[in-house]
Amino acid sequence: MDFFHTIIAILESTIRVSVPLIFAALAGLFTERAGVFDIGLEGKMLGAAFAAGAVAAVTGSVMMGLLAAILISVLLSLVHGYASITQRGSQIVSGVAINFIVAGSTVILGEAWFRQGGRTPALSGDARFQTVTFPFADAVRDVPILGPVYSDLLSGHFILTYVAFLLVPFSWWVLYRTRFGLRLRAVGENPGAVDTAGISVIWLRYRAVICCGILCGFAGAYLSLAMSAGFVKGMTAGKGYIALAALIFAKWRPLNIMLACLLFGFLDALAIRLQGNPLPLIGQVPVQLMQALPYILTVILLAGFIGKAIPPKAGGIPYVKER
Amino acid sequence: MSNPYAKLPAWAEYGLIPLVNLIVAFLVAGLVVLLVGENPLSAAYHMINGAFGRGEYIGFTLYYATTFIFTGLSVAVAFHAGLFNIGSEGQAYIGGIGVALACLWLDRTMPWFVVFPLAIIGSAAFGALWAFLPGWLQAKRGSHVVITTIMFNFIASSLMVYLLTRVLKPLGQMAPQTRTFEAGGQLPKLDWLMSIFGLNLGNSPFNVSFLLALLAAFCVWVLIWRTKLGYEMRTMGHSPSAARYAGIGEARITVIVMMISGGLAGMMALNPIMGEQYRMQLDFVQGAGFVGIAVALMGRSHPAGIIPAAVLFGMLYQGGAEIAFEMPAISRDMIVIIQGLVILFAGALENMFRPAIGRVFASIGRRSVAAAQTRGA
Numbered sequence: 001m002d003f004f005h006t007i008i009a010i011l012e013s014t015i016r017v018s019v020p021l022i023f024a025a026l027a028g029l030f031t032e033r034a035g036v037f038d039i040g041l042e043g044k045m046l047g048a049a050f051a052a053g054a055v056a057a058v059t060g061s062v063m064m065g066l067l068a069a070i071l072i073s074v075l076l077s078l079v080h081g082y083a084s085i086t087q088r089g090s091q092i093v094s095g096v097a098i099n100f101i102v103a104g105s106t107v108i109l110g111e112a113w114f115r116q117g118g119r120t121p122a123l124s125g126d127a128r129f130q131t132v133t134f135p136f137a138d139a140v141r142d143v144p145i146l147g148p149v150y151s152d153l154l155s156g157h158f159i160l161t162y163v164a165f166l167l168v169p170f171s172w173w174v175l176y177r178t179r180f181g182l183r184l185r186a187v188g189e190n191p192g193a194v195d196t197a198g199i200s201v202i203w204l205r206y207r208a209v210i211c212c213g214i215l216c217g218f219a220g221a222y223l224s225l226a227m228s229a230g231f232v233k234g235m236t237a238g239k240g241y242i243a244l245a246a247l248i249f250a251k252w253r254p255l256n257i258m259l260a261c262l263l264f265g266f267l268d269a270l271a272i273r274l275q276g277n278p279l280p281l282i283g284q285v286p287v288q289l290m291q292a293l294p295y296i297l298t299v300i301l302l303a304g305f306i307g308k309a310i311p312p313k314a315g316g317i318p319y320v321k322e323r
Numbered sequence: 324m325s326n327p328y329a330k331l332p333a334w335a336e337y338g339l340i341p342l343v344n345l346i347v348a349f350l351v352a353g354l355v356v357l358l359v360g361e362n363p364l365s366a367a368y369h370m371i372n373g374a375f376g377r378g379e380y381i382g383f384t385l386y387y388a389t390t391f392i393f394t395g396l397s398v399a400v401a402f403h404a405g406l407f408n409i410g411s412e413g414q415a416y417i418g419g420i421g422v423a424l425a426c427l428w429l430d431r432t433m434p435w436f437v438v439f440p441l442a443i444i445g446s447a448a449f450g451a452l453w454a455f456l457p458g459w460l461q462a463k464r465g466s467h468v469v470i471t472t473i474m475f476n477f478i479a480s481s482l483m484v485y486l487l488t489r490v491l492k493p494l495g496q497m498a499p500q501t502r503t504f505e506a507g508g509q510l511p512k513l514d515w516l517m518s519i520f521g522l523n524l525g526n527s528p529f530n531v532s533f534l535l536a537l538l539a540a541f542c543v544w545v546l547i548w549r550t551k552l553g554y555e556m557r558t559m560g561h562s563p564s565a566a567r568y569a570g571i572g573e574a575r576i577t578v579i580v581m582m583i584s585g586g587l588a589g590m591m592a593l594n595p596i597m598g599e600q601y602r603m604q605l606d607f608v609q610g611a612g613f614v615g616i617a618v619a620l621m622g623r624s625h626p627a628g629i630i631p632a633a634v635l636f637g638m639l640y641q642g643g644a645e646i647a648f649e650m651p652a653i654s655r656d657m658i659v660i661i662q663g664l665v666i667l668f669a670g671a672l673e674n675m676f677r678p679a680i681g682r683v684f685a686s687i688g689r690r691s692v693a694a695a696q697t698r699g700a
Binding site for chain 2: 039079082083084087088089090091092093094096097098099100101102103104105107108109111112238241244245248286288289291292295296298299302303304311
């Protein structure tokens with residue numbers, strides 16, 4: 001039974017650490033499917049986390065925090081959009097730039113406004129997301145197997161956690177069952193054809209970029225309003241890049257994204273759990289190897305050794321209408 | 324590729340436009356300083372004074388510049404072949420292994436001028452090795468070099484934590500670093516060079532790897548503009564299809580370019596490890612690989628532009644430390660913002676002001692033509 005509880009605990013923390021990855025990877029899905037590569041997920045998430053933490057601390061309202069996160073993240077997305085869609089600059093360079101601008105300014109502004117070493121004040125009460133407890137969660141905890149699964153694994157998460165998992169089928173529906181989704185995917189594969197059909201490539205790509213901003217806003221808000229009580233400098237700690245890796249690992253498909261994020265989250269949770277504990281059969285595994293595993297797996301996948309990840313055809317190429 | 328913009332005179336192309344972009348980046352940075360409640364002008368004063376006010380400060384500025392010349396060249400070489408190497412950070416980190424191994428092996432028995440060449444070879448070899456895989460994967464397996472190098476940065480960082488905590492750390496020591504090198508692993512400072520200009524180096528770690536950086540810059544110029552390989556690289560960067568048509572082996576060039584790029588990034592490790600700390604520590608690269616992106620973009624991937632751009636960033640690093648001392652609200656993270664803004668305006672938005680500048684030139688051109696005609700008539 002002890003072993004069972006350990007597994008439940010690991011799975012529970014898997015869900016907790018996967019949520020920001022799911023939000024961010026879905027965010028990347030929307031822009032990249034529209035042909036705008038985005039390695040600025042990290043920066044947008046960090047900016048959103050800071051905005052959420054700062055505004056929630058000042059107003060005391062978690063919803064204002066969430067709104068601020070989305071606002072900032074969308075603004076950063078629009079900068080990326082302006083540079084890479086309107087100005088036809090390099091999408092990679094623009095993403096890198098946004099990551100740096102945000103990494104620096106969150107620390108500078110945080111220190112100037114709150115003077116807590118780059119943190120925002122600790123949040124409590126209404127300024128932070130509360131966990132949701134399912135009905136009868138306490139009552140059924142003692143039921144063997146199903147009890148802990150229901151009351152520990154499924155119940156007791158933040159509302160944003162459920163939002164993240166619901167967004168997976170929703171994104172699938174938007175991308176594959178709506179006119180907007182069809183056009184969005186088309187603009188990432190063959191923008192010329194979309195243009196010929198009389199649909200604005202520019203406006204479609206901007207809408208995709210805005211979708212990305214909104215979702216990154218959720219990712220950031222989850223970090224500073226749910227997972228921790230406030231913003232800590234550099235709190236994304238490479239999660240944006242892991243989300244990017246998950247997006248590629250999932251071959252740019254919504255359901256796969258959820259699975260990839262859960263896998264990477266599981267590795268993360270396992271790494272924390274295994275710190276100092278030897279694994280049966282394999283023995284002691286260095287923590288660093290576990291931490292590097294998502295990246296190594298993505299490289300192997302990209303190299304075509306486990307299936308082939310084919311990016312959207314027009315990805316990374318600015319669209320020039322007049323020639 | 325067709326260029327949708329009017330052709331400008333060379334001085335405007337390589338001088339005016341980068342300058343305008345840079346000025347805009349600094350103006351936006353000034354806004355951030357205002358937002359924090361400090362005076363941007365006095366911040367600029369403190370920065371310039373902190374970077375050039377004394378011989379020691381200049382030494383520090385040039386010490387940082389040395390690092391950025393290496394990483395800037397690394398990114399630039401890849402740019403010429405149309406590759407974006409975001410992995411200079413990781414390659415420099417891994418390059419440190421080569422430096423550390425050479426020093427740990429010979430520092431007690433050999434003088435620095437024997438250890439230094441070995442360390443150069445070691446650092447370049449390890450850096451090139453770390454860039455080889457992404458290059459090879461792009462050339463042979465079609466995985467994009469941008470993504471793989473990002474992944475390799477993280478893998479490098481995990482690997483180095485492992486090596487420094489488990490393998491390279493001396494027994495009985497807590498800090499994750501190698502032992503301190505003896506005389507053979509310490510590069511001499513460039514006092515004599517500074518004293519020519521009547522300056523005192525003070526405590527700054529300005530060392531001979533600066534000369535190596537200048538030499539590397541010259542070699543990169545020769546490589547890109549005076550060799551067959553450089554010509555092939557530039558052809559591939561301008562038009563991969565033209566390169567293919569001309570029979571230039573894309574796969575071969577990709578792998579070679581990535582290895583040169585990685586080797587240059589790896590050599591960056593010489594400066595902090597043998598020139599300042601005399602040991603390899605965790606995170607000794609400190610983002611220099613990413614600064615290289617800004618430096619290469621600002622220097623327009625030309626060594627003659629990269630060196631001043633590297634000095635500018637050296638100034639930001641050293642002067643930024645002084646600002647932090649004078650104005651507590653502005654920490655060194657200000658440099659990260661400026662770095663990002665430079666990448667944004669000199670890189671992604673490099674064409675933002677081009678139409679306007681082009682119009683100005685066009686109208687000047689038309690007016691002078693018209694003036695010549697009236698005079699002729």
